[in-house]
Amino acid sequence: MPATPAVPATRAVPATPAVSATPAVSATPAVSADxxxxxxxxxxxxxxxxxxxxxxxxxxxxxxxxxxxxxxxxxxxxxxxxxxxxxxxxxxxxxxxxxxxxxxxxxxxxxxxxxxxxxxxxxxxxxxxxxxxxxxxxxxxxxxxxxxxxxxxxxxxxxxxxxxxxxxxxxLRVSPTADLGLSIVATSQARPDEPEEVVRRIGASITAMLLDALVVRTAVPATLHLLHVAAGRIDAFWQFAGARADLLPGALLVTEAGGRISDVEGRPWTPQSESFLAAAPAMHTAAVATLGR
CATH class of the missing domain: 3.30.540.10 (Fructose-1,6-Bisphosphatase, subunit A, domain 1)
Structure with a gap:
């Protein structure tokens, strides 16, 4: 995702003020009885x-x-x-x-x-x-x-x-898999017309995973991969950059299914992060190591 190129500005979005200290998705928000x-x-x-x-x-x-x-x-x-x-x-x-x-x-x-x-x-x-x-x-x-x-x-x-x-x-429950070499992993194009440096980073990350994982899936949109992570069908998903709409639904599903969310360097993920990783807990450290090569 997103799979869709940016639609011309027929519905303008209000300017978004800068917000500091954005909490990670894994924090617990206040949930009402309703x-x-x-x-x-x-x-x-x-x-x-x-x-x-x-x-x-x-x-x-x-x-x-x-x-x-x-x-x-x-x-x-x-x-x-x-x-x-x-x-x-x-x-x-x-x-x-x-x-x-x-x-x-x-x-x-x-x-x-x-x-x-x-x-x-x-x-x-x-x-x-x-x-x-x-x-x-x-x-x-x-x-x-x-x-x-x-x-x-x-x-x-x-x-x-x-x-x-x-x-x-x-x-839903994430996979118990602990061996990256036995894992199916996936990635997605965050948006069309990625900057060249992001495209090259995506390519390098796919190569690294092809060397270490069992199977690498590449397709859009991100949400469908993240549904599979939450259901235990796929062991890890990563993406560089990305929008709120293609990561927030899956991030909550994976977290609530027992998975771990971070950026590709293992730091807490927020909507401001430059990368995203969702993985089964036993797989997370290995995925970070591979993506960091």
């Missing part, structure tokens, strides 16, 4: 938005220019947002809204909805099944709850801070 109900209704909203997008899914949407691609991406985004925005705003009327899913960095204090209306949007346009709809409530820069729906499987992944991660109500 948050479980909010999560259930958020899950309903993402399912309904995904259902609307599924009606448009099937044939490859052809485009000959970047402008045509952007317009097609925006149609999907606007369709899903037309369902999500009123529903989520009703749930938390005072929560502000992050308009651009490719934005990164810390948020001002308070509650924010961080939503990707079509995570893996470019896959959707190419008739590939790897796409989803996500919504995450962030409170003082900590994800409180998240819901992710995968139309290709019909699954809904949810997590509530301090209360675990689930898929369709079943608990």
């Amino acid at each position: 948050d479980a109900e909010i999560l259930a209704r958020t899950a309903d909203a993402v399912r309904d938005a995904a259902s609307a997008l599924r009606e448009r899914f099937g044939d490859v949407v052809r485009h000959e220019t970047r402008e045509e691609l952007m317009r097609a991406l925006a149609v999907n985004d606007d369709l899903a947002l037309g369902i999500l925005r009123p529903r989520l705003s009703q749930l938390r009327p005072n929560a502000r809204w992050v308009e651009e899913e490719l934005e990164g960095g810390a948020l001002p204090p308070g509650e924010w909805w961080v939503v990707d209306p079509a995570e893996g949007n470019v896959n959707h346009l190419h008739a590939l099944p790897e796409w989803a709809v996500t919504a995450t409530l962030v409170r003082d820069n900590l994800p409180v709850l998240t819901a992710v729906h995968l139309p290709s499987t019909g699954e809904t992944y949810t997590a509530l801070a301090g209360a675990g991660a689930r898929v369709d109500g079943r608990p």
Whole structure:
């Protein structure tokens, strides 16, 4: 993720003031008694938005220019947002809204909805099944709850801070694997048109993992890899840079499933970090060592 190139500024995002000392995602935010109900209704909203997008899914949407691609991406985004925005705003009327899913960095204090209306949007346009709809409530820069729906499987992944991660109500748990040489690991392109130094860093990290891991998967979007980490199907995921919308849902799911989140050097991860690593706990040290080569 993100799989989608930046859509031209049809929905401007307010300027984000600098925030210092951003807490790590693994810290425990204040969760209210109503948050479980909010999560259930958020899950309903993402399912309904995904259902609307599924009606448009099937044939490859052809485009000959970047402008045509952007317009097609925006149609999907606007369709899903037309369902999500009123529903989520009703749930938390005072929560502000992050308009651009490719934005990164810390948020001002308070509650924010961080939503990707079509995570893996470019896959959707190419008739590939790897796409989803996500919504995450962030409170003082900590994800409180998240819901992710995968139309290709019909699954809904949810997590509530301090209360675990689930898929369709079943608990999720990360892999117990401790040997990197027996592991499936994954990475993703954070956004199109990466700076050359980031592209080269991605390439070097893939090479390092190809030498040390059993299998290396490379695809977009990031959220789908992170769902697999939370479910114990993949042992580690890493990415350089990245946006809030493609990392926060998976970060909360992995954390609540017992995984470990950091940057690729093993330091606590925040939305301001320049890299991201999610791994099964027994795998984390080896992954850091490999990515640090």
